[in-house]
Amino acid sequence: xxxxxxxxxxxxxxxxxxxxxxxxxxxxxxxxxxxxxxxxxxxxxxxxxxxxxxxxxxxxxxxxxxxxxxxxxxxxxxxxxxxxxxxxxxxxxxxxxxxxxxxxxx
Amino acid sequence: xxxxxxxxxxxxxxxxxxxxxxxxxxxxxxxxxxxxxxxxxxxxxxxxxxxxxxxxxxxxxxxxxxxxxxxxxxxxxxxxxxxxxxxxxxxxxxxxxxxxxxxxxxxxxxxxxxxxxxxxxxxxxxxxxxxxxxxxxxxxxxxxxxxxxxxxxxxxxxxxxxxxxxxxxxxxxxxxxxxxxxxxxxxxxxxxxxx
Numbered sequence: 001x002x003x004x005x006x007x008x009x010x011x012x013x014x015x016x017x018x019x020x021x022x023x024x025x026x027x028x029x030x031x032x033x034x035x036x037x038x039x040x041x042x043x044x045x046x047x048x049x050x051x052x053x054x055x056x057x058x059x060x061x062x063x064x065x066x067x068x069x070x071x072x073x074x075x076x077x078x079x080x081x082x083x084x085x086x087x088x089x090x091x092x093x094x095x096x097x098x099x100x101x102x103x104x105x106x
Numbered sequence: 107x108x109x110x111x112x113x114x115x116x117x118x119x120x121x122x123x124x125x126x127x128x129x130x131x132x133x134x135x136x137x138x139x140x141x142x143x144x145x146x147x148x149x150x151x152x153x154x155x156x157x158x159x160x161x162x163x164x165x166x167x168x169x170x171x172x173x174x175x176x177x178x179x180x181x182x183x184x185x186x187x188x189x190x191x192x193x194x195x196x197x198x199x200x201x202x203x204x205x206x207x208x209x210x211x212x213x214x215x216x217x218x219x220x221x222x223x224x225x226x227x228x229x230x231x232x233x234x235x236x237x238x239x240x241x242x243x244x245x246x247x248x249x250x251x252x253x254x255x256x257x258x259x260x261x262x263x264x265x266x267x268x269x270x271x272x273x274x275x276x277x278x279x280x281x282x283x284x285x286x287x288x289x290x291x292x293x294x295x296x297x298x299x300x301x
Contacts, residue, residue: 002114004217006155009118011213013125013144015206020129022202023194028134028180032141035172036125039148042164046157053156053254061156061254062266066275068160069267072167073282077289079172083179084296090183091299 006047014040027086027096031079038075042068114154121147132193134185138176145169156254159263 013036020033045068053061090096124143131137145168152161194202257266271279 002111002155005111005114005118006151007217008214009121009151011210011217012122013148014213015210016122016125016129018209019202019206022205023199024129025194026134026185028176028183028185029129029137032137032176033129035168036128036141036144039145039168042160043148043151046152046155046160049157050155050254053257054249058253058257058266059270062257062263063270063274065157065160065263065267066270068157069163069271070275070278070282072163073286076167076172077285079175080289080293081296083175084293087179087182088296096183096185 003047003051007044010040010043010047013037013043025098027089027098027101028083030098031082031086035075035079038071042071045071110154114151117147117150117154121151130193134180135177138173138180141176142169142173145173156258157263158258159267 017033017035017037017040020036021030024030024033045064049061049064049068051061052064086096089101093101095101121144124140124147128137128140128144131140145164149161149164149169152158152164193199257263
């Protein structure tokens with residue numbers, strides 16, 4: 001019966017991730033906060049999967065965990081590409097401070 | 107308070123505290139190491155929530171591979187020193203905190219409704235598979251609580267997770283391999299100076 005507490009922890013972690021994205025300027029730290037948000041979503045998946053395993057059978061419960069597996073695969077791909085983009089930006093502009101990366105500003 | 111609940115809140119508190127440190131430390135290396143603590147405590151929460159295989163993956167893939175990649179890039183870019191003004195100014199701080207509080211209350215609503223079937227049914231409509239999540243506490247307590255734990259004893263979580271992965275979700279699984287290939291090629295192309 002941990003569904004409520006687990007969803008609450010997941011909500012707090014997701015909010016901390018969003019706050020980090022909004023408050024920080026370092027591109028790599030922002031990227032880490034995105035990973036934090038993905039992990040909060042994973043926690044919600046696992047908690048709901050456990051409740052489904054109790055009420056709707058273990059097959060339904062295990063499927064929730066399969067989705068966590070997919071989220072992890074996507075997160076790994078995202079980390080590789082995102083860090084490569086940050087490397088490429090650093091090579092051009094010698095900084096990862098988002099304050100100085102404002103090409104889209106008119 | 108049951109021992110499980112005490113352990114749960116212990117690791118939950120550790121996860122939230124280290125996440126807080128992660129977003130407030132000025133030094134990116136300190137941020138990354140606090141994030142590793144968060145990921146480890148989340149792995150412990152996964153074990154408590156009967157997801158042993160996912161917990162192992164969390165330690166191996168997240169705390170191991172992905173965070174090493176982050177630390178490697180921080181080292182490569184020589185960002186290990188404390189930045190001049192990494193946090194945004196007072197205006198940005200106010201907007202960020204305000205948006206964060208609003209979001210937190212939005213996200214906490216389903217958590218509060220989780221053990222309140224009446225409100226949950228109102229929130230979800232009458233969708234059958236989801237409505238059963240909000241069974242009253244009396245009905246829920248009468249159900250065997252250890253269905254997932256018994257599954258773990260019988261055949262282990264690896265086999266239990268592998269079966270739907272390679273049967274029901276075979277096509278998404280194969281598409282994931284294409285995604286990873288695209289990510290590898292993209293990362294090499296972006297990071298290489300000259301092809």
